[in-house]
Each structure stands twice: as structure tokens, then as C-alpha cells.
Amino acid sequence: MLVTRYNPFKELRELENRLFNYYPSAPSEEGDISAFKPSVSTREGEFAYHIEVDIPGVKKEDIHIDLKENQLIISGERSFKEERKENDYYKIESSYGKFQRSFALPENVDVENIEASSENGVLEVVLPKLKVEKAEVKKIQVK
The missing domain is CATH 2.60.40.790 (Immunoglobulin-like)
Known part of the structure; x- marks a missing residue:
């Protein structure tokens, strides 16, 4: 089982990235094993x-x-x-x-x-x- 730290702003950052296209969709730094x-x-x-x-x-x-x-x-x-x-x-x-x-x-x-x-x-x-x-x-x- 993988335990990750909760990040309350993760969903907000992902929404902002999709809306404003600041960054290409990339794995997040926290919670993604392959980043x-x-x-x-x-x-x-x-x-x-x-x-x-x-x-x-x-x-x-x-x-x-x-x-x-x-x-x-x-x-x-x-x-x-x-x-x-x-x-x-x-x-x-x-x-x-x-x-x-x-x-x-x-x-x-x-x-x-x-x-x-x-x-x-x-x-x-x-x-x-x-x-x-x-x-x-x-x-x-x-x-």
C-alpha cells in the first residue's frame, strides 16, 4: 500500500492548469511514483x-x-x-x-x-x- 501526504491544493492546482493551460498535463510531484x-x-x-x-x-x-x-x-x-x-x-x-x-x-x-x-x-x-x-x-x- 502506498501512503501519500494529503495536499489540499492539489485539485485546485489541477483545475487551474486545465482551465488556463499553464502547464501540459504532467504527473504531480506528490503522490506519483514515477515523477x-x-x-x-x-x-x-x-x-x-x-x-x-x-x-x-x-x-x-x-x-x-x-x-x-x-x-x-x-x-x-x-x-x-x-x-x-x-x-x-x-x-x-x-x-x-x-x-x-x-x-x-x-x-x-x-x-x-x-x-x-x-x-x-x-x-x-x-x-x-x-x-x-x-x-x-x-x-x-x-x-
Whole structure:
């Protein structure tokens, strides 16, 4: 049996979302087991693009990074279970969620040398840039 905290404003928020279309219909943060959307930071360096995904509690073996049709797809799942037993007290808390994020790759990414590492709940994907030689400007004389 799943025990969830009562939220008196949940129905009002759902009604407001439907009436005013502020948000697409998405699972609520409370009471939905599969609600898990990690935050993502992207930046461009001189030699590579960097994607950092905050995924605390996700094991390395539960992270999947795929490259398909010039799209980088990062997916995975986390599960957490905490059990606490005392003389007259027994509590189990668990959470579970799957996630997937997709990124369109720029033309100058070296797809053969993409690297990923995970440390302290942060996944970093490094997308090296291809070395593009600047073309010389050739003057053409008008006759």
C-alpha cells in the first residue's frame, strides 16, 4: 500500500492548469511514483560541449546513454528504499522514477570520442568538437 501526504491544493492546482493551460498535463510531484525529472546544465567550451545531469541516487549501471539519428539520449531509473525499525515503530520509505532526456547534436560533434562520467550524483557527458580547418579565401578575378 502506498501512503501519500494529503495536499489540499492539489485539485485546485489541477483545475487551474486545465482551465488556463499553464502547464501540459504532467504527473504531480506528490503522490506519483514515477515523477522524476533531473535538472540539466549545458555549456560550450573551446574544445567541447558539456552536459551535466543531476541524478542523485542513480547508480552508474542504471544510466543509459545512446546515440541515435544525431540525437543523444540519456535515460535511467532510480529506486530508493529506507527501512527503519525500532521497538514500537516501523517505517519504510521508497521512491522510484524513470527519466529520459534528449539532445540534438550540433554538426561539429566528434561522435566517436564522446565520454561520460558520474561522480557524487552528477553525470557529465563531454562531446568533443571536430577540428574544422578554416578555409582560405580565394580571390577570383573578374574578366
